[in-house]
Amino acid sequence: xxxxxxxxxxxxxxxDGLQNEKVLLSIDEKLELLDMVVASGxxxxxxxxxxxxxxxxxxxxxxxxxxxMKKVDGVEYRALVPNLKGLERAHAxxxxxxxxxxxxxxxxxxxxxxxxxxEMMAGFIPCVEYAAKHNLSLSGALSSAWGCSFEGRIPxxxxxxxxxxxLKLGITELSLSDATGMANPRQVYEVGSYxxxxxxxxxxxxxxxxxxxxALSNILAGIQAGITIFDGAFAGLGGCPYIPDATGNVPTEDxxxxxxxxxINTGVDLSKAIATARRAKEMxxxxxxxxxxxxxxxxxxTNIKAQRQNNR
Numbered sequence: 001x002x003x004x005x006x007x008x009x010x011x012x013x014x015x016d017g018l019q020n021e022k023v024l025l026s027i028d029e030k031l032e033l034l035d036m037v038v039a040s041g042x043x044x045x046x047x048x049x050x051x052x053x054x055x056x057x058x059x060x061x062x063x064x065x066x067x068x069m070k071k072v073d074g075v076e077y078r079a080l081v082p083n084l085k086g087l088e089r090a091h092a093x094x095x096x097x098x099x100x101x102x103x104x105x106x107x108x109x110x111x112x113x114x115x116x117x118x119e120m121m122a123g124f125i126p127c128v129e130y131a132a133k134h135n136l137s138l139s140g141a142l143s144s145a146w147g148c149s150f151e152g153r154i155p156x157x158x159x160x161x162x163x164x165x166x167l168k169l170g171i172t173e174l175s176l177s178d179a180t181g182m183a184n185p186r187q188v189y190e191v192g193s194y195x196x197x198x199x200x201x202x203x204x205x206x207x208x209x210x211x212x213x214x215a216l217s218n219i220l221a222g223i224q225a226g227i228t229i230f231d232g233a234f235a236g237l238g239g240c241p242y243i244p245d246a247t248g249n250v251p252t253e254d255x256x257x258x259x260x261x262x263x264i265n266t267g268v269d270l271s272k273a274i275a276t277a278r279r280a281k282e283m284x285x286x287x288x289x290x291x292x293x294x295x296x297x298x299x300x301x302t303n304i305k306a307q308r309q310n311n312r
Contacts, residue, residue, distance in 0.1 A: 001224055006265045008229045009252060010044040010205065011037045013280065014065075015080055016249055017237035019049070019058045023284050030065050033234070033280060040272035042252075044076045046099070046231075050086035066093040078139070082113060084126045091134055098131075100124050100171070101141035103179075104162050107150035108143070121165045128169045139173035140166045141207070146191075147182025156191050163199060173203040175231070178218070181211020181247060185221035192225030207231040208250050209238070210289060215250035216258055230255060235277040236289035251290040253277045261298055270297065 014030060014037075025033075037045055047069065048062030062079060071077065078097040081087045090098045102120040103109035109117045131138050145159050159176070166174055176195070188206070196204060206222045206229070208215040219230055232252030239247055253273040256266050274293060281288045 003262060003264060004223060004228050006228070006267070007223065007259050008044065009042055009256060009266050009268055010046065010229065010231045011042045011234065011252055012046040012207070012231045012249065013037070013233035013235070013237055013252065013276075015046040015048050015059070016207075016231075017233035017235070017280070019056050020239035020248075021058060021237065021284050024058055025283055027061050027065055027068060029283050030061075031069060033276060033283070034065075034069055036272065036276040036279060037234070038070075038072050038075055039269075040276060041266075041268040042273075043074060043267070044078070047077050047079055047095075049080035049082075050089040050098075051080075051082055063089060063093040066090075066095055080141070081127070082120075083123055084130060087127045087130055087136070091130075091136060096135070097137040097139070098127075099139045099141050099175070100127060101143055101177075102162070103143040103148070104154050104159055105144040105148035105151050108148045111150070112143075117162055118165070121162070121169075124169055128171070138171050139175065139205075140169075140171045141175040141177055142166075143177045143179050145176040146178040146187060147180050149180050149182075153182070153187075156194060159191065159195070160198070163195065163202070167199070167202075172201055173205070175205040175207050177207040177231075178209055178215075179207075181209040181214075183208060183218050184214055185217045188218045188221040189225050192222050192227055196226040203229070205229045205231060209247060210236060210250045211247045216254065219250070219255060219258075232256075234273070235280040235284075235293065237280060237284065248289050251277065251288075251292070253290055253292045257292045257297055 049059045053060035079090045081098045087098050102117050106116050147153050204227045208218045232255045233249035234252050236248040236251035238249040256268050256270050256273050259266050277290050277293045
């Protein structure tokens, strides 16, 4: 197959990475990580979410974070919102883009939001109207699109039904999320190819957790399916608070390293992405799931060998 020349990385560490952490980072610490992400060259950043602070206290200071952060031209800053109230808060804080989210799994959606997917979708109508009135951009996320701990494998027809509902609302940027870490490469390729072919008007994003060590393989399968935008979280932090034993996202730096080794451009400085992951690890105070952070880049081994030869 022909590999793409470029792949786009979206950093979700400040939201999905930190929302399951026991340590609550200060706004200054979050701003430090945000500045490091921007300095690395990543152009799409999910800075937080506007959910009830009692449900996810790690995101309680998202308004203050947005109000204090430096907005760099050419960088897209977005936040996750579950409803109109969340969108209003995001707008008031100064954001111009938000991501609506629901679970494709009815059981997970009810457990998470106490509504069915279609009931949640109906609640998005006021969000679309509000966004149009205030010149805001909206994207949509389909959580548990690949599998659910309550229902198992999610049929492609169930995903397609939610996609069509999003399209009725005029939302054409959609993220297929694997919050449970149940996706496998064949499934990603087959479902991804079908979605790309059936909905060419959609800007597709894939979001994988590395629960069963298949996230990088799933990204490759997604690329083979024709998708070139992927979420990652620095140091592989994260996990859904509503999914038992959920583990972290695929590490941003691991994704970038793999792609660069394949001569696929990301526009990101890998050394700076690794530095971000290292700093995040220091802040949360525990071991993380980043392989590149532990082992270094393949390039580093080559440089060490060359240095040894030069010193002979």
